[in-house]
Structures are given as C-alpha cells and as structure tokens.
Amino acid sequence: MTWWQDVRWGLRMLARSRGYAVVVLLTLGLGIGATTTIFSMVEGVLLRPLGYPQPDRLVSVQEFVSALADKYPVLPVSARHFLEWRQRCSSFESLSLIDNDFMTLTGAGDPERLDVLRVSANLFETLGVQPALGRAFATDEENDGSNRVAMISDGLWRRRFGADHSVLGVTITLDAQPHVVIGVLPATFRFPNVNPWKAAELETSPQPAVFVPKLVPTWERDTLMGGLNYAVIGRLKEGITREQVTAELNGIGAQIVEMAGMKDLELRAIVDPLKEALVRESRRGLLVILGAIGTLLLIACLNLSTLGLVRAEHRDAESAVRAALGAGRLRLLRQALVETLLLALAGTALGVAVASAGVDLIARIVPADIPRLRDVRLDSGVLLFALGLTGITTILAGVLPAWRAARTDIQRLLKAGGRTATSDGAGLRLRHALVTLEVGLGVMLLVTAGLLLGSFARVMEADRGFDAPTVLAADVAPPMAKYGRGEQRQGLYDRLLEHLASAPGIRSAAVVSALPLEGETWVTAARVPGDTRPEFERPMANVRFASPGYFHTMGIPVRDGRIFETGDKSRNVAVLSERMARALWPEQDTVAGRRFLYEDNEEYEVLGVVKDVRANADREAVAMIYLPYWDQVMDRAIVVAATTGDPLSIADSVRAAIRSTDPDVPIAAMRTMREVLAESVAQRRFQMFLVGAFALCAILLGGLGIYGVVACTVVRRTKEMGIRAAFGARSLDLYGIVLRQGMKPVVLGLILGICGALASGRLLQNLLYGVKTTDPVTFATVAAVVLVVALAACYLPARRAARIDPIAALRYE
Numbered sequence: 077m078t079w080w081q082d083v084r085w086g087l088r089m090l091a092r093s094r095g096y097a098v099v100v101l102l103t104l105g106l107g108i109g110a111t112t113t114i115f116s117m118v119e120g121v122l123l124r125p126l127g128y129p130q131p132d133r134l135v136s137v138q139e140f141v142s143a144l145a146d147k148y149p150v151l152p153v154s155a156r157h158f159l160e161w162r163q164r165c166s167s168f169e170s171l172s173l174i175d176n177d178f179m180t181l182t183g184a185g186d187p188e189r190l191d192v193l194r195v196s197a198n199l200f201e202t203l204g205v206q207p208a209l210g211r212a213f214a215t216d217e218e219n220d221g222s223n224r225v226a227m228i229s230d231g232l233w234r235r236r237f238g239a240d241h242s243v244l245g246v247t248i249t250l251d252a253q254p255h256v257v258i259g260v261l262p263a264t265f266r267f268p269n270v271n272p273w274k275a276a277e278l279e280t281s282p283q284p285a286v287f288v289p290k291l292v293p294t295w296e297r298d299t300l301m302g303g304l305n306y307a308v309i310g311r312l313k314e315g316i317t318r319e320q321v322t323a324e325l326n327g328i329g330a331q332i333v334e335m336a337g338m339k340d341l342e343l344r345a346i347v348d349p350l351k352e353a354l355v356r357e358s359r360r361g362l363l364v365i366l367g368a369i370g371t372l373l374l375i376a377c378l379n380l381s382t383l384g385l386v387r388a389e390h391r392d393a394e395s396a397v398r399a400a401l402g403a404g405r406l407r408l409l410r411q412a413l414v415e416t417l418l419l420a421l422a423g424t425a426l427g428v429a430v431a432s433a434g435v436d437l438i439a440r441i442v443p444a445d446i447p448r449l450r451d452v453r454l455d456s457g458v459l460l461f462a463l464g465l466t467g468i469t470t471i472l473a474g475v476l477p478a479w480r481a482a483r484t485d486i487q488r489l490l491k492a493g494g495r496t497a498t499s500d501g502a503g504l505r506l507r508h509a510l511v512t513l514e515v516g517l518g519v520m521l522l523v524t525a526g527l528l529l530g531s532f533a534r535v536m537e538a539d540r541g542f543d544a545p546t547v548l549a550a551d552v553a554p555p556m557a558k559y560g561r562g563e564q565r566q567g568l569y570d571r572l573l574e575h576l577a578s579a580p581g582i583r584s585a586a587v588v589s590a591l592p593l594e595g596e597t598w599v600t601a602a603r604v605p606g607d608t609r610p611e612f613e614r615p616m617a618n619v620r621f622a623s624p625g626y627f628h629t630m631g632i633p634v635r636d637g638r639i640f641e642t643g644d645k646s647r648n649v650a651v652l653s654e655r656m657a658r659a660l661w662p663e664q665d666t667v668a669g670r671r672f673l674y675e676d677n678e679e680y681e682v683l684g685v686v687k688d689v690r691a692n693a694d695r696e697a698v699a700m701i702y703l704p705y706w707d708q709v710m711d712r713a714i715v716v717a718a719t720t721g722d723p724l725s726i727a728d729s730v731r732a733a734i735r736s737t738d739p740d741v742p743i744a745a746m747r748t749m750r751e752v753l754a755e756s757v758a759q760r761r762f763q764m765f766l767v768g769a770f771a772l773c774a775i776l777l778g779g780l781g782i783y784g785v786v787a788c789t790v791v792r793r794t795k796e797m798g799i800r801a802a803f804g805a806r807s808l809d810l811y812g813i814v815l816r817q818g819m820k821p822v823v824l825g826l827i828l829g830i831c832g833a834l835a836s837g838r839l840l841q842n843l844l845y846g847v848k849t850t851d852p853v854t855f856a857t858v859a860a861v862v863l864v865v866a867l868a869a870c871y872l873p874a875r876r877a878a879r880i881d882p883i884a885a886l887r888y889e
Contacts, residue, residue, distance in 0.1 A: 104423025109430020120452035129204035136353035142342035143612035210259030443758035519829025525771035534846035541689035543631030586626035615659035637668030637684030656699035818870035
C-alpha cells in the first residue's frame with residue numbers, strides 16, 4: 077500500500093511539473109531509442125553469430141606474399157594453392173573456393189544480367205546449408221565440364237519462375253550454355269560475401285542469383301605462383317584451432333615456394349574467423365558510432381542529474397516539512413526514486429517506439445557496402461539491451477537527486493523558514509562536477525566529429541585524376557549466346573561506339589573495362605627488358621582496357637606522348653599512368669617510345685603517359701596500364717558518355733544507342749560519376765553524419781546544462797548580489813562574478829576532454845584520411861566552439877544578475 081501511495085504521489089508531482097516531466101521523458105526516450113537503434117545495427121553486423129551450423133568453425137583463408145606486403149598485405153588465394161591445401165591439409169572438414177562472375181540469362185522473358193558465383197562443389201556442405209528444393213552439387217560436377225548444372229536463389233526462383241516447384245530439371249541458358257537447375261536455395265540463405273582484396277569490392281552482389289560449379293582451368297592448376305584471384309572458405313574439424321590449421325597451411329606453402337624455386341619468397345596463409353573477415357572493414361567505424369551515441373546518452377543523463385538536483389533543491393522546503401511530519405530518510409529516498417522510475421518506464425516505452433522506427437530508417441540510409449545489413453532487427457536481445465539501458469540511465473539520472481532529497485538538513489531549513497538564500501558548498505561542487513564531466517565528454521565527441529569531418533572534406537577535395545562532372549556510365553553485358561568471346565563481341569563494341577558518336581546530346585563516348593573509384597581489378601606485374609627479378613618483385617599495375625576516346629571523355633590529362641588510335645590496331649601499344657611510368661623507369665623524364673614486357677613476356681610500346689587516377693576515393697592512386705579495348709575481348713564493358721550539361725539528360729540517348737546496336741543487350745546499371753563518387757565514400761559520409769549529429773546534440777545539451785547550473789546559482793545568490801550592488805558593485809563586476817563561476821567547470825572540462833581525445837585518438841587512425849588525430853585546427857576549433865557556447869549559456873543568467881535591483885533583492889524570499 078505504501079508503494080502505491082508513493083506512485084500516486086509521484087504522478088501528482090509530475091503532473092504539477094509538466095515541463096520538467098516532458099523534458100526528462102523526451103531526453104530519455106530519444107536517448108534510449110537512438111542508442112538502441114545503433115546497438116541493433118552493431119549487434120546485427122558485429123555480434124550476432126552467422127546463420128550457419130557451428131559458425132565458430134567457419135574460417136576465411138587468404139594469402140600473404142612477402143614481396144607484395146607493402147602494397148597488398150592480404151591477398152586472395154591462388155587456385156593451385158587451394159588445390160594443394162584441399163588435398164594435403166588434414167585440419168579442414170571441407171574447404172571451398174569461390175569465384176565471382178556474371179552471366180546473361182536468356183530464354184523466357186527479357187535477357188537479364190545475373191550475378192553468379194562459380195564455387196567448389198562442396199560449398200554448401202562447408203556452410204552447412206541444405207537446398208529448399210532439389211539437391212546441392214555433386215563432387216564430379218566440379219570436374220566434368222559437359223555436365224552443366226546450377227543452383228538458383230529463392231529470389232530468382234520466385235521472380236523468374238513464379239515459385240514453380242517443377243523448376244527442378246528445367247534447362248536454363250546462361251551465357252549461351254544450357255544449365256540444368258538442380259536446386260533452389262532457402263529464402264533465409266545469406267551468402268557470406270567475403271572481399272578477398274580488401275582494397276577493392278567484389279563485383280558480385282551480396283546475394284548472388286545463381287551458383288555454378290567452378291572448373292579450374294589447366295593453366296591455373298599448373299601455375300605454382302600467381303593467379304591470386306579467389307576467396308576461400310573452410311570448415312575446421314572439431315577441436316582444431318586457427319593456430320593449428322595456419323601452421324599446417326604454412327608448411328604446405330613453404331613446400332610450394334621450394335617447388336617454384338623462389339627461395340627468398342615468404343608465402344603464408346592468413347586464417348580468420350569467417351565473421352571477422354566479413355565485418356573487418358566496418359568494425360571500427362560502427363564501434364566509433366556506438367561509442368558516440370553512448371557518450372551522448374551519458375551526457376543526457378548527466379544533464380538530467382543536474383536538472384534533478386536543481387529541482388530537488390527547489391523542493392527542499394517540501395522535503396523538510398514531510399520529514400518533520402515523520403517521513404524517514406528511506407521514505408524520502410524511495411519517493412524520489414519512484415518518481416524517477418515512473419519517468420524511466422515511460423521513457424523506455426517511448427525509446428522502444430523510437431528504436432523500432434530507427435531500425436527501419438537505418439535499413440534505408442545505411443550504406444549498402446556494410447555487411448550483414450539484413451541481420452539488423454529489433455529482437456529480444458536488443459530489447460533486453462534497451463531495458464538494461466533504462467536501468468543504467470535511471471541510476472545515472474535519478475540517484476543523485478534522490479540522494480540529495482534524502483540528505484536534506486531539516487533543522488537548517490526549518491530555522492531558515494524554508495528559505496534557501498544560500499546554497500551549500502557540497503551541492504554546488506556536485507553540480508560543477510557534473511558540468512565538468514558533461515563538457516569533457518562533449519569535447520571528446522566534438523573532436524571525433526571534427527576529425528571525421530576534416531577527413532571527409534579532404535577525401536572530397538583530393539585530386540582524383542579525372543574531371544567528369546557531366547559523364548554518364550552504363551554497364552552493358554552482351555549475351556554470350558550471340559557474341560561468344562571473339563570478333564563478334566569486338567564488332568558489337570565498335571558498332572556501339574559508332575551509334576554513341578551520332579547520338580543527340582552526347583559530346584564524346586568510350587568503353588572501358590572498369591571505372592575509376594570502383595576498386596582495383598586485373599592486378600598484374602610488368603617489367604622492362606632485362607629485368608630478371610622474380611614476378612612478385614616487379615612493379616604491379618592495375619590493367620584497364622579502353623577505347624581511344626576514354627581519356628578525353630573522362631577528362632584524364634595526357635602528360636607525355638599520345639594515346640592509342642584505331643591506326644594502332646596492328647601493334648602492341650599501351651598508355652601508362654604516371655605512377656607506373658616512374659615504377660618502370662624511375663630516372664626518365666619521358667618514356668614515350670620505350671618498351672616493356674607484360675604477362676606472357678609480350679612486348680608493348682608505350683605511346684604516352686596520363687595522369688594518375690584513383691581506384692578508390694580515399695586511397696592514393698595506383699599504377700595503371702591502359703591497353704586498347706581491341707586487345708582483350710571484354711565480357712562486360714562500361715559505356716561512358718559525356719555531355720555539356722546534366723549527365724542524366726543523355727540517359728535516353730545512351731539507351732537508344734545500345735538498343736540500336738542490339739536490343740538483346742541488357743543494360744545492368746546506369747549512373748553518373750557523381751553517384752559513383754558518392755557510393756565510394758558512402759561509409760565515410762554515414763559515419764561523419766551520425767557522429768556529427770551526435771556531437772551537435774552534445775554541445776546543445778552541454779549548453780543547456782551550463783545554463784541550468786548558472787541560472788540556479790544566480791537565483792540562489794540573488795540576495796548576495798543585491799547586497800553587493802547596494803555596496804557599490806558595478807554591473808560589470810556582477811557579470812564577472814557569474815561568468816567566473818560558470819566558466820570554471822567549463823574550462824576544466826575542456827582540458828579533460830582534450831586530454832581524453834588525445835588519448836583515444838589512436839582508435840580513429842584507420843578511419844581518417846589526410847588528417848592526424850592530433851590535428852591542431854580541429855582541437856582549436858572545438859575549444860573555440862565550446863567556449864562560445866559556454867559564454868552564451870552564462871550570458872543570460874549574468875545579465876539577470878547585473879540588472880538586480882538592490883532593494884528588491886534584499887526583500888527576496
């Protein structure tokens with residue numbers, strides 16, 4: 077019954093202080109909701125186990141080659157090395173190779189370009205996944221090229237085949253080759269899209285539509301060193317550790333190096349838990365965001381504690397009367413806690429509602445390259461987190477005010493007639509300590525946001541090596557059934573360029589094998605004649621195949637010589653990037669006319685040198701070799717077309733040119749180069765936006781906290797101010813008194829926050845580009861912002877103190 081009385085009393089008190097109740101409720105609801113939303117993303121991406129049986133036994137395997145370690149510390153796997161591991165390593169229950177590809181599905185309906193994975197026959201055994209319909213691959217289907225089979229995703233089955241159960245045994249045409257559908261994967265299946273390059277994204281989507289057996293060609297089986305192209309996933313045997321399997325793989329690697337006759341080369345395997353490999357690139361950024369929202373919630377709790385302390389002081393007389401009528405300290409403490417608990421429960425309900433909406437919002441705004449986004453949801457674990465968060469916030473926001481109310485000095489208040497003319501030193505010190513901590517945490521959050529903002533600005537301002545604001549890019553994948561991999565496909569590209577040249581609105585056009593800013597691809601070694609170094613010690617370059625108009629269309633300046641022309645078709649010619657030219661001839665100012673050897677020791681003449689172009693927006697440009705598009709029959713090409721205005725204005729012209737060339741050619745994607753840039757920096761923008769928003773909220777909360785404490789102090793010292801004014805204190809003197817008292821905890825908090833930001837800066841190092849964690853401009857800017865906000869928060873109470881009427885002040889209370 078007593079508890080029920082406390083609840084009714086608490087509800088009446090909150091009803092009488094509706095402004096206080098609304099502020100606390102909104103602060104708790106939004107704070108808990110936002111924190112729970114971010115935690116749901118971190119839990120879904122980083123913490124939740126993979127959805128496979130015994131996921132702790134699944135590992136990703138990559139390679140380390142000492143000669144390439146300075147540029148590529150982690151590399152994909154060689155097919156030959158994979159075959160050696162699978163045959164000789166006893167630590168794996170199963171080991172599977174994965175190769176990304178795309179194919180054109182033809183037959184019923186319009187041609188459709190599909191993301192396809194070529195995989196070892198045992199991939200689904202490795203993952204522990206059973207088809208929803210049909211069967212998985214058999215071992216012999218990995219070796220027999222005449223038996224073409226395919227497993228399709230649930231999405232493709234429903235979209236293309238109407239969820240027809242008779243799809244099993246149906247022959248579909250993929251790249252002009254018949255494939256028999258033997259299985260349909262479950263709707264819940266999520267492929268672990270491991271990126272083996274780290275520096276480049278896989279070209280396949282996170283959820284491939286088709287899986288086919290991988291047939292390793294003879295040349296890869298015979299290549300002891302090289303062909304580092306594949307992702308590998310393994311399932312360890314029961315009881316086998318990562319250290320054991322790594323040691324066994326390294327022993328096999330040492331034997332491979334010896335067989336290849338490369339005594340000075342170090343070849344090692346890198347074995348990571350599969351979940352770690354999936355989330356490695358996103359882990360630190362997500363943890364920084366979680367830390368930022370946690371810091372903001374803590375600042376909000378400190379603000380509420382300060383507000384609660386001020387409210388408790390205003391209710392000192394009430395507490396004194398209740399204590400005089402027989403209420404013990406425990407009863408006063410309990411009543412204060414019940415009032416806080418009522419607000420906490422309501423805040424939790426609001427927080428869960430905010431989190432539910434936040435999770436839906438996150439699904440729409442989070443960059444697509446963050447892995448496991450489909451696993452982000454508001455489940456029981458996240459709800460338990462919200463409840464735990466409620467308990468913590470209740471303690472942080474409510475215990476100090478409740479403790480303050482329970483420790484009321486009854487005799488002092490009763491003797492003073494209920495007046496609170498002066499504030500006890502302990503209460504003032506406690507409020508100042510809360511402000512100091514609040515400012516310190518806010519400074520750390522502001523510094524983090526400032527560093528991320530500066531880093532993002534430098535990424536966006538960096539010279540990317542091309543100037544293509546009016547360029548539109550379109551992916552085209554000619555059907556293999558019609559064009560194969562020979563002259564017919566080459567003729568298609570020739571005709572397409574002719575149609576584009578006469579299309580309305582198009583200033584220039586070209587085709588290329590890969591766009592800038594979309595990662596590295598086709599990495600190979602090159603050398604000058606007479607260079608006898610092993611292959612892995614030679615200069616490495618990304619190879620691009622392009623038509624002659626590519627450099628003009630993309631705004632890539634020519635630094636030396638000229639670019640290739642149609643008249644060069646009978647010759648082996650190339651254009652190099654500046655970085656590649658320096659790597660091959662470090663002491664030469666001009667390299668046009670020189671020759672180098674590429675891949676099968678085929679000799680190429682350098683026609684010219686062009687400006688370095690970035691493969692990733694936030695990494696330095698890589699060395700590149702540009703070869704004429706007629707040197708390599710491209711299965712897939714990217715059309716780039718430039719106009720004089722809005723690039724989207726020529727979208728219809730590009731589509732019409734492709735349809736005029738061949739209506740059966742599917743257009744996989746169409747995007748502007750601005751969109752390509754936006755996609756390449758999406759994670760950085762997301763991190764900066766969230767942390768920046770949290771930092772802005774933190775500085776606003778900090779300002780409100782400072783204002784509340786200073787305003788309360790001025791009210792409590794009204795009589796003192798009146799006495800000072802009566803004895804001749806000027807307005808400027810009263811301003812100084814208030815500002816000095818208000819700014820003391822701010823300055824201390826600023827110092828502590830800067831020290832904390834310097835100490836924790838190393839956690840941000842991998843997220844920054846072109847900015848040091850000790851960037852003086854950022855720290856100076858943050859300090860200036862905090863001081864300005866604090867002075868603004870102190871100004872209004874100080875102005876009130878300066879305008880006090882001595883006569884009215886002496887009559888105060």
